Amino acid sequence: MPKTHRYELDVTWTGNTGTGTTGWRDYERSHDITAPGKPTILGTADPAFRGTPDRWNxxxxxxxxxxxxxxxxxxxxxxxxxxxxxxxxxxxxxxxxxxxxxxxxxxxxxxxxxxxxxxxxxxxxxxxxxxxxxxxxxxxxxxxxxxxxxxxxxxxxxxxxxxxxxxxxx
CATH class of the missing domain: 3.30.300.20 (K homology (KH) domain)
Known part of the structure; x- marks a missing residue:
């Protein structure tokens, strides 16, 4: 019987600039990827899709x-x-x-x-x-x-x- 492995993480959108998703230009693509006991990964979209270059896509x-x-x-x-x-x-x-x-x-x-x-x-x-x-x-x-x-x-x-x-x- 094969072993099964599960991977559970949290992805939290942090890009609400105050108006939510009122328009596709009105919010950031920023998000945090977290798991207990690990450093946070700062995520975004590719810069071609309105992400920021200083975060991982x-x-x-x-x-x-x-x-x-x-x-x-x-x-x-x-x-x-x-x-x-x-x-x-x-x-x-x-x-x-x-x-x-x-x-x-x-x-x-x-x-x-x-x-x-x-x-x-x-x-x-x-x-x-x-x-x-x-x-x-x-x-x-x-x-x-x-x-x-x-x-x-x-x-x-x-x-x-x-x-x-x-x-x-x-």
Whole structure:
């Protein structure tokens, strides 16, 4: 029987400027995302949709969720394989397309993890672990658009270079 996990948060609109939603220009898109024992995330809409650039928007949070999930799976897989990761960074990006009816959808997200490992002789195994992390990622398995992974691996003292690309579509 599969385990079930629940995630409960609070999202509170904080953008009432005194007149509520009397018009779509009359309120801010500001909101707070909270959960007990965690710092508040200051949310908004994308600036293209009247949000403010100093707060996180849902589109950014979706992209970063994919990156975080991949990283966390990759690190645990490396630990299981006795591969010592000494640094990990990612510069993910996503593409969202607006539709004529005012809605929209993501068409892709690209993850670009750059990993440093203690033993560069294990680079092939690292590439395989990126692929496996991608297959296991809870978030990537939950979206209906392509998620590509373009990892690079380097030794702890050298420059990163391209290694392997894999993608995931749901």
């Amino acid at each position: 849902p589109e950014e949070l979706l992209v970063v969720s994919l990156s975080q999930c991949h990283m966390l799976w990759f690190l645990v897989l490396c630990a299981r394989e006795n591969i010592i990761v000494t640094a990990y960074t990612d510069h993910p990006s996503g593409v969202m397309v607006e539709t004529p009816d005012g809605g929209g959808h993501f068409t892709e997200v690209v993850l670009r993890p750059r990993v440093e490992i203690a033993d560069l002789g294990r680079a092939d195994t690292v590439a395989a672990l990126h692929k496996r992390a991608h297959e296991l990622c809870f978030i990537a398995n939950s979206v209906n658009f392509e998620v590509r992974c373009e990892p690079a691996v380097a030794g702890s003292e050298s420059e990163p270079g391209p290694h392997e690309t894999n993608s995931h579509s749901r």
